[in-house]
Amino acid sequence: MATTGHGTRGPLAGVRVVELAGIGPGPFAAMLLADLGADVVRVDRPGGAGLGIDPAYDLTNRNKRSVLVDLKAEGGADTVLDLVERADVLIEGYRPGVAERLGVGPAACLERNPQLVYGRMTGWGQDGPLAERAGHDIAYIALTGTLSMIGAPGEPPTVPANLVGDYAGGSLYLVIGVLAALQHARTPGGAGQVVDAAIVDGAAHLATMIHGMLAAGSWQDRRGSNLLDGGCPFYGTYEAADGLHMAVGPLEQRFYEQFVTLLGIADEAPDRNDPGRWEELRTVVADRFRTRTRTEWTEVFEGTDACVAPVLSLREAPRHPHLAARSTYVEHGGLIQPAPAPRFSATPASVRSGPALPGADTEDVAKDWGVPGLSTTGKETTG
Numbered sequence: 001m002a003t004t005g006h007g008t009r010g011p012l013a014g015v016r017v018v019e020l021a022g023i024g025p026g027p028f029a030a031m032l033l034a035d036l037g038a039d040v041v042r043v044d045r046p047g048g049a050g051l052g053i054d055p056a057y058d059l060t061n062r063n064k065r066s067v068l069v070d071l072k073a074e075g076g077a078d079t080v081l082d083l084v085e086r087a088d089v090l091i092e093g094y095r096p097g098v099a100e101r102l103g104v105g106p107a108a109c110l111e112r113n114p115q116l117v118y119g120r121m122t123g124w125g126q127d128g129p130l131a132e133r134a135g136h137d138i139a140y141i142a143l144t145g146t147l148s149m150i151g152a153p154g155e156p157p158t159v160p161a162n163l164v165g166d167y168a169g170g171s172l173y174l175v176i177g178v179l180a181a182l183q184h185a186r187t188p189g190g191a192g193q194v195v196d197a198a199i200v201d202g203a204a205h206l207a208t209m210i211h212g213m214l215a216a217g218s219w220q221d222r223r224g225s226n227l228l229d230g231g232c233p234f235y236g237t238y239e240a241a242d243g244l245h246m247a248v249g250p251l252e253q254r255f256y257e258q259f260v261t262l263l264g265i266a267d268e269a270p271d272r273n274d275p276g277r278w279e280e281l282r283t284v285v286a287d288r289f290r291t292r293t294r295t296e297w298t299e300v301f302e303g304t305d306a307c308v309a310p311v312l313s314l315r316e317a318p319r320h321p322h323l324a325a326r327s328t329y330v331e332h333g334g335l336i337q338p339a340p341a342p343r344f345s346a347t348p349a350s351v352r353s354g355p356a357l358p359g360a361d362t363e364d365v366a367k368d369w370g371v372p373g374l375s376t377t378g379k380e381t382t383g
Contacts, residue, residue, distance in 0.1 A: 009352075010035065010344065010347055010349035012033060012037040013038075015033070015088050015089065016039050016041070016086060017033050017034070017038045017039065017040040017089040017091065018084055018090045019040055019042045020091065020093070020094070020104070021042055021045055022092070022093035022094070023093075024170070025093065025121050025167060025170030026092065026093030027042075027058075028166070028171040029091060029121060029170075031059075031060045031064070032171065032172075033089070033175065033178070034062070034064050035062075035340035036340065037349060039065070040063065041065050041087075042064050042065070043071075043083070044069075045068070045071065046070050048358060055356075055358055056355060057335065059335065059355060060355075061356045062337070063351060063352050067365050067366075068358060069374070071103070077102060077103030077104050077108075078103075079373055081104065081108065082374065083369060084109045084112050084113050084116060085113050087113065087116060088116070088117065089116070089117045089119060089178055090116060090118050091121065091174070092118075092121070095122065096131050097132070106194045110192055113192065114192055115191060117185055117192055119174050119195045119197065122196075122197075123137075123140045123165075123198065123200065124198060124200060125201060126196045137164070137165035137166045137170075138165070140169070140199040140203055141160075141169070141199075144169075144207070145204075145207065146165075146169075146204070146207055147159075147164075148221075149223060152230060153224035153231070155223075165202075165203050168202065169199045169201075169203030169204075169205070173197050181193050181195050213226075232278065233272075234249070234272060235249050235251060236282075238290075240292060240294040240296075241292055241293045242295075244294035244310070244311065246294060246297050246298075246308055246311065247308065247309045247310070248307070248308050249307045250306055250308070251307070255306060255307050256272060258304055258305055259306040259307065262300055262301055262304060262308075263285065263289075264288060265285065265288050269281060269284055294311075295310075330351055333354040339351065362374060362375060363375055
């Protein structure tokens, strides 16, 4: 297991980000910017955020610094605006209108810093009939049709943790928007602006290819009936003899031929090009996989292009030889975690510090950012 902390900062070194503390996709987006070298200052509120885990284990707050500011207290908004004046980016994940009521909305921030990129992370977006409604990942991907695609036919949709909505449709789109807006702000004649990143927009956008296939008639609008949603017998998962699973995906003919040969069913497998025989083919494949353990099948397919891999657990994955060789997972402060991604040849990123503890960096940030009033605010709110 590789360790980190070599002092490398990444391609966003010199970029300053203010993160107004929240949960889920906002903190993860700020972590991505921090991983890439940005100086991210998280403005935590006294008492912490709802649904929060022990701050010492909240990896989404790695590579950041934290200050404590009570935005509802006298002078709280002014302190944040002092930070904003010195920042390049602000990220907030409140419901529409809340930041405005707290005195740190886009108008107030952009008046203080016209070059600021103001990133807003919500589920429903800043406008629309549902904009002010509460929600979570599952509701957002449900409404966009994304959830309807995931799962077996005749069964309820499968919940893909909160990865598809919160992080893929939310955090990643916010970061793309922030970086694009930052590029614009730094061009001649450019200016700051508001980035409205809604999980419903991102989750819908992720399915662009599927919508094209649907329009072309090559995708059926029902679960488990298509090439990439588990409906195809050579793109899915199978149980091995020990109850563990193998993932199978030899879509191309030449890879499929290796697959059925190594699986030992080349002479009995039904024609894969006949969807009418897919269930028959699925049964043949499933029966064969149940004759050996996951470890045994892994050895059979090792070093081939049959597109078969063992389904590893979260604790098993960091020990896989390929991921270990690439240092896809690293250890920092005793915590095993995914390494920053993607990778850069000239400005490598790294895990430089563990999860920021609420308020722990108030004095350093006050000095480094030149905001002396922050130190006083931090001392007042910790009592």
